[in-house]
Amino acid sequence: MTGAAGPAAETATGSACDGATGAPREPEPEPEPAPAPEPAPQRLSQWADWRWLLTDLDEVYRRSSAGGSAIIRSHQKRVRDALGRLMQSNPPFIPRQPESRPVTAHLPRALDLAANGPLASMGRTLSRVAPELAWEYGYDRMPGALASRYAFAELAGPRGPVASDEVILGLVLFSPGAVYPQHAHEGIEESYVSLAGAWSENDAAVYAPGSLILNRPGQHHRITVGDKAPCLLAYAWIGGADRLSAPGMRFGKPPRKA
Ligand SMILES: [Fe+2]
Numbered sequence: 016m017t018g019a020a021g022p023a024a025e026t027a028t029g030s031a032c033d034g035a036t037g038a039p040r041e042p043e044p045e046p047e048p049a050p051a052p053e054p055a056p057q058r059l060s061q062w063a064d065w066r067w068l069l070t071d072l073d074e075v076y077r078r079s080s081a082g083g084s085a086i087i088r089s090h091q092k093r094v095r096d097a098l099g100r101l102m103q104s105n106p107p108f109i110p111r112q113p114e115s116r117p118v119t120a121h122l123p124r125a126l127d128l129a130a131n132g133p134l135a136s137m138g139r140t141l142s143r144v145a146p147e148l149a150w151e152y153g154y155d156r157m158p159g160a161l162a163s164r165y166a167f168a169e170l171a172g173p174r175g176p177v178a179s180d181e182v183i184l185g186l187v188l189f190s191p192g193a194v195y196p197q198h199a200h201e202g203i204e205e206s207y208v209s210l211a212g213a214w215s216e217n218d219a220a221v222y223a224p225g226s227l228i229l230n231r232p233g234q235h236h237r238i239t240v241g242d243k244a245p246c247l248l249a250y251a252w253i254g255g256a257d258r259l260s261a262p263g264m265r266f267g268k269p270p271r272k273a
Pocket of ligand 1: 230
């Protein structure tokens, strides 16, 4: 028998018609492509300059004097213990989208000063990671003049770039002549390490590069900066994980004494 239009004939000719009705057959759906595998999270060990930066910070907290203060010595130990655990754990590294603010026009000068100061190693390492820094303000409400004179960039913390839930490390940059209004950090112990510029806190002293200044939790402080150079500080915050993940930065005056 010839001219039969059975299934065998369809298969042989590759016909796209329904054998019974002659209507075009729906094409077979393409199989879904397999999802691409998730990229492995990046780790600190893959970012050599960032690891050296933490090493430089660790050196500062290990070698700088506590000036005879048991409270400062205890803070230094807490920071370097946290840093030691952080580096030992080879934590995730979460690259940030680089961000600038008006004050970062002064960053190259501040880094030049830092690289020629007592913390030169950290200053040079910072110059290498500077293109990867995300500078921000951190406050919902901020005095207008401050927006062109201040910004900070985090180095480590719950938001990265180096992931940590027990310490926040960062940089704060001020333009010459800046005034950083009264503020406090509830539940967070803060130290500043001076890298460049001359500045004062609460009109109590003038701090030069190499100085370490401790602000205990809730202690109000106001910063003024000399007018001859920008001021670059590294800072470390030690506190509970809940506080570090939502520090709630705001300006305010200290409560009046009864
Ligand atoms: Fe502060």
